[in-house]
Amino acid sequence: MVHRSPGIATALALLTLLPMLGACSGGSDAAAQKGEGKGGARGPTQVGFVTVTTSSVPVVSELGGRTVAYETSEVRPQVNGLVQRRLFTEGSFVRQGQPLYQIDPSLYRAAVNEASATVASARAAADAAQARANRFRPLAQIEAVSQQEYTDAAAQARQARASVNQNLAQLETARINLRFATIRAPISGRIGRSLFTQGALVSANQANPLAVIQRTDPIYVDIQQSSADLTALRRALAQGGVAPGSTQVRLLLEDGSDYGYTGTVQFSELQVNESTGTVTLRASFPNPQGVLLPGQFVQTRFIQAVTPGAILVPQNAVQRDISGKAYVFLVGPDNKASRRDVVADRTQGSDWVVTGGLKAGDKVISQGLSNLRDGAAIRPVPAGTPQRIAPPPAGAAGQAKGQGKGGGPA
Structure with missing residues (x-):
């Protein structure tokens, strides 16, 4: 019988386990390489696109303005004398020819x-x-x-x-x-407070009026527009780039609510205000309830022109390079991203108005633009399509289940 020392026995046991450990390690590396070969490579990026069409897009101007009385008349004496009576109620509506003051006759x-x-x-x-x-x-x-x-x-x-x-x-x-000697209302309208009382001495050449009458139905709104914008619009109209718009005007009150009545642009001033560089456009609005008062600040919205053959593109689809030039990505041949420079000078709602660089039928990518490059392989789907998440392979699920039960070394 051969007697072996404990150290020699331990060494022999380690030599016996080395081939088994190598086989296990090699199997794991092969499995990992096989998994990488099957699903490790990244597929094409899924992007959402919209198919664009041409349409006539209105050029909507939103400008501030102030209300102005349709007619204003200062009530003044034309003879000298003492005021015997005031014949009206301050703040009331008076009609043309109605007696207002009586001077001693x-x-x-x-x-x-x-x-x-x-x-x-x-x-x-x-x-x-x-x-x-x-x-x-x-x-x-x-x-x-x-x-x-x-x-x-x-x-x-x-x-x-x-x-x-x-x-x-x-x-x-x-x-x-x-x-x-009987002073009458020169126009119909709302009269303000009386600046002279009974017993006051008035004269035909005095500086202050007796009262002021304002007609506020209809009422004017004086709109201020930049002379540069108006010049650009007139040039575009002359060149045929845009068509004339409508003279109808909508009105927003100071609290942001819609006025409810539609006005009409009457005329444009023939000179530019030297201090502000603006041109005054005057619009007329009905004011039957007297909601609008002279001197009130309002916001107007109206269509000054119409751009024919324009294309609306979602704002998130239009990007700009370092020079500020606008561009979009299209679904190109062989499902590859194609960059296209466009002309997008203004917005309308949630869209850019594109007047150059695109044609009807182009598929503009509006989703999945992160890190997208020209010529990159893509998987295009209509914008808004939900992304599908495929379930894991059956083998992978079984392997995970086996590891959960007895994956540890025996």
């Missing part, structure tokens, strides 16, 4: 009476002068009086008739002044 009534008497006296004198001329006419024909005497009598009759007309004009002036 005593002096003007007396002037009318005096002018009437003067007219009567002038008419009497004219009748006498005409009768004298009529008597001298046959006498001059038979030379009972000289021709010069008849000529003088006829001239005096004409002067008397002229004096009558002159006094009639003075009578009319006196009557007008008497009528002006």
